[in-house]
Amino acid sequence: xxxxxxxxxxxxxxxxxxxxxxxxxxxxxxxxxxxxxxxxxxxxxxxxxxxxxxxxxxxxxxxxxxxxxxxxxxxxxxxxxxxxxxxxxxxxxxxxxxxxxxxxxxxxxxxxxx
Amino acid sequence: xxxxxxxxxxxxxxxxxxxxxxxxxxxxxxxxxxxxxxxxxxxxxxxxxxxxxxxxxxxxxxxxxxxxxxxxxxxxxxxxxxxxxxxxxxxxxxxxxxxxxxxxxxxxxxxxxx
Numbered sequence: 271x272x273x274x275x276x277x278x279x280x281x282x283x284x285x286x287x288x289x290x291x292x293x294x295x296x297x298x299x300x301x302x303x304x305x306x307x308x309x310x311x312x313x314x315x316x317x318x319x320x321x322x323x324x325x326x327x328x329x330x331x332x333x334x335x336x337x338x339x340x341x342x343x344x345x346x347x348x349x350x351x352x353x354x355x356x357x358x359x360x361x362x363x364x365x366x367x368x369x370x371x372x373x374x375x376x377x378x379x380x381x382x383x384x
Numbered sequence: 385x386x387x388x389x390x391x392x393x394x395x396x397x398x399x400x401x402x403x404x405x406x407x408x409x410x411x412x413x414x415x416x417x418x419x420x421x422x423x424x425x426x427x428x429x430x431x432x433x434x435x436x437x438x439x440x441x442x443x444x445x446x447x448x449x450x451x452x453x454x455x456x457x458x459x460x461x462x463x464x465x466x467x468x469x470x471x472x473x474x475x476x477x478x479x480x481x482x483x484x485x486x487x488x489x490x491x492x493x494x495x496x497x498x
Contacts, residue, residue, distance in 0.1 A: 274426075302484055313388075313475060313489040314427070321484045360426050369440055370485030371417065372477075374426030 272297045274363050276375035283351050284383045291346040291378050293361030302364030303344040304372065305335055309357045317359075320344060331355070356382045386410075388490035390476050396496045397466055404462045405493045409478030416459050417487060418451055420444065421473040433459060434481065466497045 273296045283289050295301060302321050306314040318329025325337040335346045344361060358379050362372040389408040397403050409416050414435050419427035430449070431441045435456040445451075448466075453459040463470055473494050477487035 311494070313491040316486065316488070319484060319486060364485060366485060369432050369434070370415065370479060370487070371429045371432060371440065372427070372487060373429070376424070376426050
């Protein structure tokens, strides 16, 4: 069965420090991969996506992610975190042969220390 | 492009009552999805429409749940005889079939069943 694992439930980083959020997926083919961000009480905003091609993808707000097929991973990175980045981050797999529905990980909550 | 709109934003109801939520997708999007998100978890797929046809329903969608998209535009999600376990955030997303099927989310409807 398809699944997404985000091993870190909660991460705290200092403002200005680098960030890496981990995501591993299980899927029988090359999936569509997404990272979304959710602020408290809000819907989800798309940060970036991977469909094919260059395995390093750039997104909004200075985020990037790297697809590693051999590790079934799609980790999210940012070189310098800002206080406004504090939020919940979700990795998702898009099942293009099942109507494109998304399978989400349980999320990683990011806190930023001043 | 006004984004995906959901109404109401918050709903408080008593156990056993019926509730209905509405989702207005981005106008040119032909696919519409419903997800449910409980506290501390990622969103879980409930159902999706392609135009007016409901093409898949999750096992999470019990007989008390029904969704419609009568004219292929807005959609409604009704829960009959609500239970406390129905308390969650209900998220709607829309997309264009193809183009990577990127889903854009509304702000959600938070349901509290007392």
